[in-house]
Amino acid sequence: MPKKGPARKKEVPTRERYSPPPPPSWPPLTPVIPSEDLTVETILPMQILTIPKFFTAALCRIYHNFVSQSLDLTTTPGKPKRGEALRVNDRISIYDLGFAERLWNETGLKDLVAREAGEDGGKELWGGEVIGLSPNIRVYRYSKGQFFDKHYDDTASFSIGDPQVRVQTTWTLLIYLTGRSDGVRGGETVFYTEATKHTQGEEHAIEPEKGTALLHRHGAHCLLHEGRVVTEDAGVGKWVLRTDLIVGR
Template structure:
């Protein structure tokens, strides 16, 4: 890890990958899904939602992202006080996609509370990450950010687009698209939050349990973008995509100095949600051994 951090520091250029105009991308139309049920891992602080996306939708997200083109993202590494990071990503501001994803997940997310605030929508800053063999994201903590139009993010939303076959056993409606004929979420049409302000709010509200370790135990590692890094694409990338994903688990560490940890393995279409900001557990994305890991990222906004 130390050697990688040093190399990463040398490659780091400080430039963030540009935001892709939403009009350039044709996302899949999300059909309504029934019986989405959360699986609690650490109370309401960390839980999964199998079947949040269908396998077909995941393939379409991957195809559109690859068509746009990923850019490498790194960090200054531990020597700069940042988590080691090596992956590729695209970023897009898309209120419509955020609203459709929210409509899909609202039955699960809306009951969540943080203090006296309730989950109201998703951050329209949508990111898709790609991890090829050898790439990973070291131990870090996600920061809470203020979002334009009011509200603040309190949960990270990760939707795995690749991984093991889905274990979801619900039903997909034959007709109907998420968000059609419905009003968008609160704050629709406004840009999502940027930056990385530190969350310092008081005790969590009903259904949200404070993570072990408390505030200030770990440095909050910003997701700092890097310059040029490992390449991707072409026949080599296609061959990697066809391989079964091995590695890439999301690992959470409990407590400031505890060795206790638990992990979540990527599953196609499964969403992973976890608290971030002051109540975030230290976590990392393990190195991908074979295959390619794709993840869609947004944040849950509370108001």
């Protein structure tokens, strides 16, 4: 009987680790309006704020040209997952911590958020001390006939940086890169307040205006809202850059 040799180790195929594609080379964030010249308009206290001319018209053109020519957007499926709102648009999600830091530090947003924080450092308004923006950068395009049905924005908790810091999102930030001046009609971001024993429910419609930034509270305090159908897109479409404010946890 032949001698048995050493047992061979069974080869287990290794699963390749997914590496996300490198982030794009975003254009410089210039020209911008100095932070001291930026203003906040309160649409609904503690819930909905806008920053007119957050991006200048020139910067909007630069970024619209870049995202429309350089990014490969995907059309969302017509049938949403269970519990999700129907959304018909084109979108891309990019993890880019460096761009989030630039958007926070180079646009005047950091100073503006600090000015609005109040004596408690933003605990009541922002849900804590805002330390920056989420690295989950999203770009949306809504063409004629596209929309985002009524929904709530969830909060997200994760760790970033080195050493790792635990953070949580508290407010959604939308920057409209195109709008009515480009021939876009419809596409309003509309919020609904609930009726109470003493008050009627109200509707607050924010028209997409090129360069305007919209901040709205999300998570447990989020209002029901929707992106109404774009009725005319003038061959341009409604383009939105989205991220979130993050606070330390």
